[in-house]
Structure formats: C-alpha cells, structure tokens
Amino acid sequence: MTQHVLVIAEQVEGVFRKVTFEVLSAGRRLAGQLGGSVQAVVLGSGIEGLAAELGKYGAEKVFVADDPALADFTTEAYTNALAGLVGQIQPAVILLGATTQGKDLGARLSARLNAALATDAVGLGVDGGQVVATRPMYGGKVLADVVLTGAPAIVSVRPNTQAVESAAGAGAVEKAAVTLGDLRSKVVGKQFESGKVDLTEADAVVTGGRGMGGADYSAVEALAGVLGAAVGASRSAVDEGWRPASDQVGQTGKTVSPNLYVACGVSGAIQHLAGMSSSKVIVAINKDPEAPIIAKADYAIVGDLFEVLPALTEEIKKIKG
Amino acid sequence: MEILVLVKQVPATESMIAIAGDGVSIKTDGIKFVMNPYDELAVEEALKIREAQGGTVTILSVGPAKAAEAIRTGLAMGADKGILIDPGDLAIDGLGTAKLLAAAIKPLAYDLIVAGHRAVDDDNFQVATALAELLAIPNISMVIKQELADGKIRCLCTVEGGTKEVEAPLPALIAAQRGLNDPRYASLPGIMKAKKKPLETKTPADLGLAAADLQPLMKVKALKAPAERKGGRIIEGDSVQAKAAQLARLLREEAKVI
Numbered sequence: 181m182t183q184h185v186l187v188i189a190e191q192v193e194g195v196f197r198k199v200t201f202e203v204l205s206a207g208r209r210l211a212g213q214l215g216g217s218v219q220a221v222v223l224g225s226g227i228e229g230l231a232a233e234l235g236k237y238g239a240e241k242v243f244v245a246d247d248p249a250l251a252d253f254t255t256e257a258y259t260n261a262l263a264g265l266v267g268q269i270q271p272a273v274i275l276l277g278a279t280t281q282g283k284d285l286g287a288r289l290s291a292r293l294n295a296a297l298a299t300d301a302v303g304l305g306v307d308g309g310q311v312v313a314t315r316p317m318y319g320g321k322v323l324a325d326v327v328l329t330g331a332p333a334i335v336s337v338r339p340n341t342q343a344v345e346s347a348a349g350a351g352a353v354e355k356a357a358v359t360l361g362d363l364r365s366k367v368v369g370k371q372f373e374s375g376k377v378d379l380t381e382a383d384a385v386v387t388g389g390r391g392m393g394g395a396d397y398s399a400v401e402a403l404a405g406v407l408g409a410a411v412g413a414s415r416s417a418v419d420e421g422w423r424p425a426s427d428q429v430g431q432t433g434k435t436v437s438p439n440l441y442v443a444c445g446v447s448g449a450i451q452h453l454a455g456m457s458s459s460k461v462i463v464a465i466n467k468d469p470e471a472p473i474i475a476k477a478d479y480a481i482v483g484d485l486f487e488v489l490p491a492l493t494e495e496i497k498k499i500k501g
Numbered sequence: 502m503e504i505l506v507l508v509k510q511v512p513a514t515e516s517m518i519a520i521a522g523d524g525v526s527i528k529t530d531g532i533k534f535v536m537n538p539y540d541e542l543a544v545e546e547a548l549k550i551r552e553a554q555g556g557t558v559t560i561l562s563v564g565p566a567k568a569a570e571a572i573r574t575g576l577a578m579g580a581d582k583g584i585l586i587d588p589g590d591l592a593i594d595g596l597g598t599a600k601l602l603a604a605a606i607k608p609l610a611y612d613l614i615v616a617g618h619r620a621v622d623d624d625n626f627q628v629a630t631a632l633a634e635l636l637a638i639p640n641i642s643m644v645i646k647q648e649l650a651d652g653k654i655r656c657l658c659t660v661e662g663g664t665k666e667v668e669a670p671l672p673a674l675i676a677a678q679r680g681l682n683d684p685r686y687a688s689l690p691g692i693m694k695a696k697k698k699p700l701e702t703k704t705p706a707d708l709g710l711a712a713a714d715l716q717p718l719m720k721v722k723a724l725k726a727p728a729e730r731k732g733g734r735i736i737e738g739d740s741v742q743a744k745a746a747q748l749a750r751l752l753r754e755e756a757k758v759i
Contacts, residue, residue: 329718431621
C-alpha cells in the first residue's frame with residue numbers, strides 16, 4: 181500500500197484559504213511519519229495558475245481539476261471529481277480543512293469511499309501504522325483520540341491549529357481529468373462581504389454578549405478594527421436579534437481558536453466557553469467580577485465595557501502606531 | 502410532501518461533561534438528555550412545510566431505547582410518526598449510523614429529508630451528508646432559508662464570509678443551521694397526542710444489516726479533558742485609561758498577541 185497523503189486544497193474565488201497551507205504543512209509532517217509523500221489537489225475553474233503556490237508548502241505533486249462545473253463548490257460535483265482521483269492516487273490519508281465546505285465534502289467522500297472520517301481534528305499522528313486524530317467532542321468539553329481504520333483515512337483539520345511551514349522547491353503540476361457525471365445540485369447565487377475576516381480563521385476575535393445591551397456594536401467593531409479581528413456574538417446576543425446567527429460563538433455556533441479572544445459583556449456560559457476556550461489568549465471585559473468568563477480569562481478588566489472598549493481601542497492604536 | 506426528519510438524543514448543552522471510568526465514554530448520571538438543538542430546527546422546518554403543502558412528517562433516530570424520548574418530543578411538536586433504530590450492543594460510528602438510516606429509508610417514499618447540520622455530542626458533521634450519498638440524492642448543508650417550487654428546493658446557506666444559494670431537485674436532503682427558524686415548543690395537548698402516535702422500533706437485523714456491515718472505521722481510543730485554563734489576572738488601575746493602557750502593554754509585551 182502506498183503511504184501518500186493527499187491534501188484537498190480549498191480555494192474560494194481564486195484565492196487559497198489560509199487553512200489550506202496549514203493542512204498542507206500538517207500533511208507533510210504526517211507523510212514524514214508514514215514514510216510517504218504529500219500531494220495536493222485543487223479543484224475549480226480557471227485555477228491552473230494557482231497550483232504552483234501549493235508546492236511552496238511541500239506538495240510534491242499538485243493535481244489540478246479544472247472544469248467550469250467545479251467553479252463553485254457543491255458537495256456532489258467535488259465528491260464525483262475526487263472519487264475518481266482518489267482511485268488513481270490511492271492515498272493512505274486524505275486531509276482537508278474543517279471549513280463548511282471541507283466538513284461537507286469529507287462526509288460525502290467517507291460514504292462514497294466507505295472510509296473512516298475524523299472531523300475537525302486539532303492534532304494528527306500515526307500509531308502502529310494507523311492514523312490517530314485528536315478531535316474535540318461535546319463542543320470542546322472533551323478531546324477524543326480517535327483511531328481510523330482502513331484506507332483512505334479522511335481527516336478534516338480545524339483552522340488555526342496547525343503551524344504553517346514553507347518548503348523549498350516547487351511541486352510538479354499535473355492536469356487531472358475528472359468525470360463529473362450528472363450533477364443535480366447547483367449554486368445559483370452567492371454573496372460575500374468583501375474584506376470580512378471569518379470567525380473561524382481570524383487571528384483575533386472580539387465578541388459582544390448580553391452586556392452590549394442592544395444591536396449597537398460600534399464599540400466592539402472599533403476594537404476589532406484596530407486589531408484586524410472578526411466580530412463574534414454570544415448566543416444571547418443572537419437570540420435578542422442583535423447579531424446574525426452566523427456570528428455566534430459557542431457550542432451551538434462556531435468554535436474559534438484565535439491567538440487573541442476578547443469577550444465583552446459575555447458572562448461565559450458553559451456553552452460559550454466550549455466554543456472559545458482553545459483560544460490562545462483570552463481577555464474578558466465585564467462589569468461582574470463573579471462572571472465565569474473572568475476565571476477563564478488570561479487578562480480581565482472589571483468595568484463598564486462602554487468605557488473600557490474605547491479606551492482600549494485608543495491604547496492599542498497608540499501601541500501599534 | 503413526504504418529509505423525513507433525522508433527530509438524535511444528546512446531552513443538553515448546559516451539561517458538564519466528565520469522562521467515565523472506561524476512558525472512552527462519558528458519565529451519563531445526572532445528565533439531562535434532549536433533542537439535539539439543530540434537529541429542533543429540522544423538525545420545525547418540516548412541520549412548516551407540511552402546514553403549507555400537506556403530507557406527512559416522519560421522525561427517524563438511531564439510538565438506544567431511551568432515544569425514543571427525542572422522537573416523542575418531535576411527535577409532540579406535531580410530527581406524525583416515528584422510527585427508532587436501536588443498534589443494541591453494537592458500537593456504531595457516524596458512517597454506521599448513516600448506513601442504518603439509509604437501510605431504513607430506502608423502502609420509504611419521500612420527497613425531502615431534513616436534518617440538523619451536526620449533533621452537539623459527537624460534533625461529526627457526518628451523518629446527514631453521508632446518508633445523502635448512500636441514498637444517491639443531493640444534499641445542501643448549513644441551510645438558513647429554503648423555498649420549494651416545481652419539484653426543486655432552493656436554499657440559502659451560510660459559508661465563511663457570506664452566503665450561497667444552492668438549488669437541487671427533489672428528493673434531496675437539507676441540513677439546518679441556526680437562523681433557519683425558531684422551533685416551537687411541544688404543547689401539553691401535543692404531548693398527550695404524541696403518546697398515541699405510532700413509533701416503531703427496528704434493529705439492524707430488521708434492516709438486513711449484520712454487525713460486519715456496520716463495523717466502525719473510526720473508534721475512540723481515549724477521551725481526555727482539555728487543558729484547564731488557569732484564571733489569569735485582573736488588571737488593576739486608578740482609571741479606565743490606566744487599566745486599558747496596562748492591558749494593551751501586557752498584550753504586546755507579555756502575551757505577544759498584538
């Protein structure tokens with residue numbers, strides 16, 4: 181059996197997601213342990229020019245599936261394209277980013293290939309020839325080491341958890357012929373907020389909770405602006421209708437692992453803590469010194485967030501010069 | 502419109518989770534089990550579609566006998582009937598769950614399957630999409646709005662940094678994301694009526710599946726607690742400005758995150 185690791189690169193509108201480089205780097209480390217090579221595949225339309233970039237992170241070979249029907253991601257089209265390629269390449273492991281697209285694709289591929297799947301891994305290794313992934317369960321209240329049997333083992337990797345390492349040399353680019361078959365689902369519209377950093381990929385996240393008292397998030401947005409951060413919300417803020425559900429951080433929302441997480445007026449319910457406790461540095465700003473979030477924070481300011489946030493925004497502006 | 506809804510019984514999200522003595526499962530005593538919150542959205546959406554178009558809503562679940570409670574909750578909300586698939590002593594992974602559901606669904610007539618986009622216990626994001634593949638129907642994930650017309654479903658879905666609209670012909674499977682609707686509560690008359698609604702239980706053997714067909718490919722080897730966060734420091738200072746300045750300095754010099 182070959183011991184190749186195949187990384188499914190994710191590009192959106194012709195730009196690779198950051199998680200793609202994280203996954204490639206993790207793939208190279210895993211391939212080292214397995215004694216195989218790391219290869220990558222990129223799917224899309226008019227994306228041939230992108231492929232070379234993957235070589236910079238260690239892909240020895242990059243397969244390009246270029247087809248107008250792959251311009252927008254649908255689980256169906258991407259699964260059809262990949263199933264054929266996987267048959268040719270026979271990888272031991274398939275890695276992809278645990279994005280909305282990656283999670284969906286991983287699940288459909290697992291059923292198509294009758295392959296083991298671990299979703300949202302935060303760690304990866306090999307034990308006795310088998311892939312072992314570490315993944316959060318119960319919204320991060322527990323970490324599970326799971327063993328994946330058979331080949332390929334499919335693992336989607338949580339964004340912001342793997343160090344990116346560049347590699348010398350460029351990967352060989354190969355055009356891959358793909359058979360897409362009859363496609364039933366299609367993308368009929370899309371809307372992206374330009375320049376918006378997504379919560380799950382952001383280096384910094386500033387979240388507003390019940391203490392915001394209303395839909396005016398300008399103080400949170402101003403701080404997020406100087407930090408280059410994404411704006412999040414607690415469940416109660418979403419339930420109040422102050423922010424969209426897509427901004428929600430927590431067990432029934434998004435899990436985030438930024439370098440810096442600033443919780444403003446968030447009490448720190450267990451469901452919220454589950455969604456953000458893997459952040460590297462946590463700052464809490466809350467009036468209530470007894471709020472559970474204070475006990476989880478690396479740094480806390482007890483005070484009125486509407487006074488603290490503008491002051492903090494100014495101080496960070498000064499420091500960043 | 503014949504609608505199937507997938508539900509799972511899970512620990513309530515406010516539960517404290519502790520690892521059991523075997524090291525691979527969690528302690529269940531004292532834990533309140535509820536319908537997976539995303540599945541409530543799925544039941545609600547199915548009921549809304551039935552209210553608009555007529556038809557039947559059937560709830561399916563894979564789990565132990567106790568999981569029938571989650572189906573009863575759906576019946577109390579207004580669904581018509583339920584099917585519980587009880588794997589007994591078999592250890593089942595996400596793909597195995599999808600295989601059981603596929604076997605139960607294949608003989609049924611259906612137009613639409615509605616699921617929650619993940620269960621908040623395993624967080625696998627796997628069962629619904631894998632089921633669609635096993636049934637060879639299209640799936641649409643992270644749905645926050647749907648519209649049925651002319652034998653097609655058109656959905657608005659959340660993706661990183663925006664939304665997408667995806668369309669597929671029926672039969673199809675859609676997976677609900679928060680924002681799709683506000684699930685109704687089960688009323689008291691609803692709860693009374695639910696007791697009389699049909700709820701069938703099936704075993705893997707009833708579905709023609711043997712243990713070998715359901716062999717888990719993904720197995721939990723060990724559960725561990727995430728690293729405990731030590732409570733950090735409360736920034737003191739004479740004024741808000743002084744506290745803010747101190748915090749900014751610490752984030753720069755000590756934590757090195759700005």
